[in-house]
Amino acid sequence: MSARRLGLPRRAVSQILLTQLAIAAGVAVLATGLFLAPLSAQLDDQAMRRALAIAQSAAADPALAAGVLDSGASADSPVQSSAERIRRATGAEYVVVLDLDGIRRSHPSPDRIGLRVSTDPSDALAGHEVMEIDEGTLGRSARGKVPLLAADGEIVGAVSVGIAYDSVRDRLLGAIPGLFAYAGGALAAGALAAYLLSRRIQRQTRDLAFSDIAGLLAEREAMLHSIREGVIALAPDGRVRLVNDEAARLLGLAPDAADGCAGRPLEDVLGAGRTADVLSGRVTGRDLLTLQGPRVLVANRMPTEDGGAVATLRDRTELEYLGRELDSTRGLIDALRAQDHEHANRLHTLLGLLELGLHEEAVEFVTEVAGVHRTTAEQVTEKVHDPLLAALLVGKATVAAERGVPLRLAGSTLLPDRLVDPGGLVTILGNLVDNALDAAAGSAAPLVEVELQAEGRTAVLRVRDSGPGVPAARREEIFTEGWSTKQPKAHRERGLGLALVRRLAERQGGSARAGEAADGGAEFSVVLPEALR
Numbered sequence: 001m002s003a004r005r006l007g008l009p010r011r012a013v014s015q016i017l018l019t020q021l022a023i024a025a026g027v028a029v030l031a032t033g034l035f036l037a038p039l040s041a042q043l044d045d046q047a048m049r050r051a052l053a054i055a056q057s058a059a060a061d062p063a064l065a066a067g068v069l070d071s072g073a074s075a076d077s078p079v080q081s082s083a084e085r086i087r088r089a090t091g092a093e094y095v096v097v098l099d100l101d102g103i104r105r106s107h108p109s110p111d112r113i114g115l116r117v118s119t120d121p122s123d124a125l126a127g128h129e130v131m132e133i134d135e136g137t138l139g140r141s142a143r144g145k146v147p148l149l150a151a152d153g154e155i156v157g158a159v160s161v162g163i164a165y166d167s168v169r170d171r172l173l174g175a176i177p178g179l180f181a182y183a184g185g186a187l188a189a190g191a192l193a194a195y196l197l198s199r200r201i202q203r204q205t206r207d208l209a210f211s212d213i214a215g216l217l218a219e220r221e222a223m224l225h226s227i228r229e230g231v232i233a234l235a236p237d238g239r240v241r242l243v244n245d246e247a248a249r250l251l252g253l254a255p256d257a258a259d260g261c262a263g264r265p266l267e268d269v270l271g272a273g274r275t276a277d278v279l280s281g282r283v284t285g286r287d288l289l290t291l292q293g294p295r296v297l298v299a300n301r302m303p304t305e306d307g308g309a310v311a312t313l314r315d316r317t318e319l320e321y322l323g324r325e326l327d328s329t330r331g332l333i334d335a336l337r338a339q340d341h342e343h344a345n346r347l348h349t350l351l352g353l354l355e356l357g358l359h360e361e362a363v364e365f366v367t368e369v370a371g372v373h374r375t376t377a378e379q380v381t382e383k384v385h386d387p388l389l390a391a392l393l394v395g396k397a398t399v400a401a402e403r404g405v406p407l408r409l410a411g412s413t414l415l416p417d418r419l420v421d422p423g424g425l426v427t428i429l430g431n432l433v434d435n436a437l438d439a440a441a442g443s444a445a446p447l448v449e450v451e452l453q454a455e456g457r458t459a460v461l462r463v464r465d466s467g468p469g470v471p472a473a474r475r476e477e478i479f480t481e482g483w484s485t486k487q488p489k490a491h492r493e494r495g496l497g498l499a500l501v502r503r504l505a506e507r508q509g510g511s512a513r514a515g516e517a518a519d520g521g522a523e524f525s526v527v528l529p530e531a532l533r
Contacts, residue, residue: 044142047163048131052144054090055161056129058083058097059146068099068148068157075110084108093141093164097148099157100125117160121145124158230297230313236306238280240264250313251275252293274480275299279311291503383409384452385417388426393450396433400448405440407433410451415459418533424504425459425531428512431497432463432524439467439522459531463524464517475514501526 058064067079074080079097083106087095097106102121107113123130124145133142141162148157230247234240240261243253251270253261261269270276275290277283278299288299298314353362377394384390400407419425433448440446443466451462470478479502502512510528517523
């Protein structure tokens with residue numbers, strides 16, 4: 001049943017305030033009741049013990065026992081005088097002395113002297129002390145009864161002392177106003193605390209109703225787990241609050257592990273690296289690139305009011321690969337365009353030789369041109385037996401020739417056709433050659449040298465260039481995602497090629513490092529254990 005149908009206020013803060021006030025009032029009433037119940041029993045016990053103490057004091061008077069033995073039951077007997085004196089001195093309601101037959105020898109009403117007592121005196125006459133609250137001729141009272149002993153220790157009667165029960169009840173009723181005052185003060189303090197707390201909750205919940213909050217939470221869960229963008233929410237201390245389904249997929253987390261990430265430090269979930277640095281805010285900026293496993297991700301981070309943050313992730317893997325393919329395609333198109341221009345020039349030269357009747361010179365010219373291209377392809381295939389790598393190197397040699405940078409194979413190059421992952425090796429070698437061509441293009445004596453070797457089941461790649469080289473202090477930094485000295489192209493970001501090379505090498509248990517070539521420039525080495533069958 002809704003709050004409106006019950007007549008309760010709809011706002012969450014009002015409902016919380018009423019609930020807290022009801023709880024505070026209930027606790028105050030309960031505490032008061034729990035205090036009054038033992039207080040009543042305690043006052044009763046005190047009254048009975050007081051009555052018993054008065055009775056014991058009276059029974060200890062030897063003259064009282066002697067009076068029971070020597071005098072009769074009359075209003076002017078010594079027993080009546082002593083009993084009344086004790087009653088007035090102690091403030092008791094009555095002090096009754098009785099003999100072994102239960103006959104009163106004293107009583108506040110003299111006309112009752114000589115009559116049998118209204119309650120059973122057998123326990124006291126049997127030598128037992130009695131405390132009780134009972135109804136008698138003078139009304140309800142707290143009583144104490146003790147045996148009356150003669151000088152020789154023989155029981156000669158009993159002494160019964162009563163304290164009016166009304167006085168006990170008056171004491172109890174007198175304590176109630178003070179108790180309620182304390183309870184009221186506690187209730188007022190609780191109400192004030194409840195009001196202050198409700199105001200704070202009102203600010204935090206933006207004065208929404210519980211149904212609105214529940215609806216927002218349901219919409220939030222549906223939205224976060226249905227959008228095709230990764231979302232990670234972080235607490236102020238860097239712990240993970242939420243990982244949606246798409247973020248778990250992009251980060252390579254198991255589907256059932258996303259819920260288990262909540263409350264764990266980000267480094268424990270992702271491990272140390274650039275992705276954790278970007279998401280935690282240690283690396284700042286917009287549209288930051290990072291590699292997570294085989295994926296290229298774009299991350300953005302937005303701080304929240306409580307000191308935490310929400311980070312979003314977008315998958316750029318396909319776009320990045322398409323961009324690299326586009327670069328390669330454009331390079332090949334440029335090379336083909338240059339070859340087409342060169343081919344036209346050669347045809348014109350050949351036509352001129354034929355028109356001039358220089359047939360032998362024409363044959364030599366055609367033989368020389370065809371031999372250059374055939375020689376390049378033959379040199380590559382003799383040393384590199386894998387068809388994919390050989391085709392890559394032939395194509396790169398054509399592009400390099402167009403750019404005026406000689407691309408040659410080292411004399412020690414020899415790679416058999418036993419590669420476990422030719423595609424991965426093509427990606428690594430293609431990135432290294434492209435970087436080397438860019439570095440060597442502006443040098444005085446441009447050159448790129450590629451060395452491929454097989455050492456057992458280990459493949460070793462080395463690419464050297466005649467460029468300016470890499471300073472020793474930055475040889476590790478260049479493998480970081482997003483690091484580049486080049487201007488980004490329109491269709492993709494820079495700074496992923498070398499990072500991708502190292503990531504692919506490490507996935508195969510290998511390594512990638514940068515060094516200095518023997519003749520200056522840079523030398524990049526990649527070692528891939530278990531790369532050959």
